[in-house]
Amino acid sequence: MTSNASENTFRVLDPTAQQSIATDGMAERPQSLKGMRVGLLRNDKLNSEPLLDAIYDVLADRFEVATAYRINKGDASRPAEPDLLSDFSNEVDVALLANGD
């Protein structure tokens, strides 16, 4: 197609919407995992728990992390409740999430 604007006389509308997304930026990365409290947030699916536990075991073995803090958000299809996330963030220094179908 020759892209001559003067020949483009058929007007049509963009069907998409640019949704405004609030960005808070990334949390500060820890310099070391040693002694960090590790949060394991599973999404209620069957394999999310063993997957997170397996990753935690590797972290514990290699980085001397502190104990794990495990919670289940209770519904894979919806975001975690704010109160649950608030409590979670108070209990952990770093967090892992998993979707384990």
Added chain:
Amino acid sequence: MTDQPSKKQTPSENVSVTPPPRLTSDLLDLPGPLESIETYFENGWSDGLPVVPPTPEAVTAMLEAANLNPDAILGIEPVKGAVITAEKAAINAVMAGCKPEYMPVVAAAVDAITQPEFNLHGITVSTMGAAIMVIVNGPITSDIEMNSGVSAFGPGYRANATIGRAVRLIVMNVLGTRSNDGLDKATLGHPGKYTWCVAENEEKLPESWSPLHVTRGINESESAVTVVSGLSATQFGEHEANTPEGILDAFAQRLYPMGPGVKQVILVICPEHAAHFTKAGWKKEQVGQYLYENSTKLTSEWIAMGLPSGAQKDSSAEPSTENSDLPISVLDSPESAIPIVVGGDGGAWSAVIPPWSLGSRSKVVTRPISTNR
């Protein structure tokens, strides 16, 4: 076509400086309709089929038919907070091939799918891959010539085909839930994601039965849409049973593979089967009551079937080996069964629409259609 666009055209590259009154969406200036169709393909704005180019004039006509301002908010998807305006809905409705008089149905469908209990985000991004089934009731179904009879789920009727398609294009384009580069992560997908819209065959309802929208709280004189997150339909023939009990027993055989404790499920009853409910004088509520009481399996039988299983396991009545002789119903309650009558006169073919997540995490939603906003 020989003069297709050679590269992706974006609004920023080809924007008009003077948008028409009222509409605020970006404009693309293109050589003609065929080039527009190709551009929409290339921009990922199509469902894989050609779209009708949404000109400002066509979109304005769509909005005027529903008496909607372009900036009217038809719905907000609760998880992302994504706003669906009347303008964006109308653009996608034009693209789907809707006539302006279909717009009130599209608007009501957007209202319905964005209700929190429908869990639109969950059903559209899930690997389970549900499609949105739109069921239309009331006077508008005849006004816009919707098909509720022969091959009601099949092709050939513009209102059925394009209203369902408009809902999908809105989900794809406004909410970003596309399968190629978007949020739709379905493992298998669903043909109903192209379009899935039907009218209930209210003329063939058994005597004393209310149409679906009336059962769900809307006045009979009004029109309404009901939205369902459904997996692929399970059609079955039952040509021998001539009693409600026999027909419902056949339904039960198609419910059992879902496992125990289904919370909501659409039962599509064909007119030939529906006639037996009239003959026997059955009320509508007896359907769910009969299935709840009689469609049971012992705990040990459910376990032997491996049910509930996988991702459904957490949302079902979970059998325990400790009480293996306890009967558990396939339905969570009598109200879990939602019967509708659809289809042509000939043939004893009914169907079950298996629900996403056993009906536990996405609820059937009914909203009125406003033709005079």
